[in-house]
Amino acid sequence: MKRKFVFLLCFVILISPALAFSEDTIISSPLKDPGINSGERAVYRVESEEGVFLLKDNVEISEDGRYYIVESYSRTTKKVLMISRNTMFPVKLDIFADKSDYRIRSIKKVYYKKKLKGNAIPVISNFDSRFALRGFPFEKPRVLVIDFLTDDGGTRSSGFEISVHFAGEEDIDTGSRKIPCYVLEIRYKARGIVSLFKNMFPQTKVWYSIQEPHYMVKYENKGGQSENGDVIILITDYSGWE
Numbered sequence: 567m568k569r570k571f572v573f574l575l576c577f578v579i580l581i582s583p584a585l586a587f588s589e590d591t592i593i594s595s596p597l598k599d600p601g602i603n604s605g606e607r608a609v610y611r612v613e614s615e616e617g618v619f620l621l622k623d624n625v626e627i628s629e630d631g632r633y634y635i636v637e638s639y640s641r642t643t644k645k646v647l648m649i650s651r652n653t654m655f656p657v658k659l660d661i662f663a664d665k666s667d668y669r670i671r672s673i674k675k676v677y678y679k680k681k682l683k684g685n686a687i688p689v690i691s692n693f694d695s696r697f698a699l700r701g702f703p704f705e706k707p708r709v710l711v712i713d714f715l716t717d718d719g720g721t722r723s724s725g726f727e728i729s730v731h732f733a734g735e736e737d738i739d740t741g742s743r744k745i746p747c748y749v750l751e752i753r754y755k756a757r758g759i760v761s762l763f764k765n766m767f768p769q770t771k772v773w774y775s776i777q778e779p780h781y782m783v784k785y786e787n788k789g790g791q792s793e794n795g796d797v798i799i800l801i802t803d804y805s806g807w808e
Contacts, residue, residue, distance in 0.1 A: 595653035596685050596710050597701035600779040602627075602634060607805040608781060612640070615795040620802075633657065636697055647694050654701035655687070656694045676715060687730070688713045696772060699730065700780045704748045707732030712752075727755045738773050738783050740801060745783050747773040781806070 604627040624637045636647040648658040661672040689695040712728040733749040752770035773784040785799040
């Protein structure tokens with residue numbers, strides 16, 4: 567009976583509906599290709615309420631040259647992200663989660679069927695948003711709005727907005743080196759009755775290297791009601807370091 571339940575659980579996740587949005591119809595994107603080399607490797611130290619562990623990201627370029635393929639490994643989870651080099655918008659995200667006696671696989675695909683607003687960034691999860699923002703227009707900063715896509719094709723609620731703001735420059739000390747960084751703030755804004763829950767929103771910052779290809783150096787999330795609570799992610803090794 568237990569095995570039957572596990573099989574059904576995996577099956578339901580595998581056939582969950584694709585996101586209702588084709589990349590080919592996108593006219594423009596506020597993001598740009600940061601020029602990541604195929605074979606890029608980065609290692610991060612993660613501190614969260616779940617404990618301390620390492621996160622490893624590997625980046626390759628697809629054979630046709632159109633996409634970045636990002637593989638991210640943590641203790642129990644593997645994520646494989648396909649993201650357009652032209653727009654830095656997600657195309658596909660596979661998540662493999664290992665439990666004690668079974669593995670769950672979740673597949674999400676995005677089909678863009680209409681032109682998006684000039685400052686909109688569609689994302690599937692916090693994972694692909696952190697990678698996509700490597701393409702932020704740091705030289706000419708502008709406020710961007712994040713659209714979290716859902717399985718039914720919806721986007722953010724009209725009473726709730728997530729925006730990305732340029733917050734200057736700062737050196738980050740990793741313990742072995744100081745890295746000059748651009749700083750981005752993720753801000754959460756609520757309207758109407760949703761504003762009553764504004765204390766539930768976290769404070770989130772992301773640091774990217776000023777040096778191209780603007781790899782993520784640090785991520786910090788404080789407060790809010792996320793599953794992991796407070797989270798700090800700090801780079802410990804990078805393939806581009808001498």
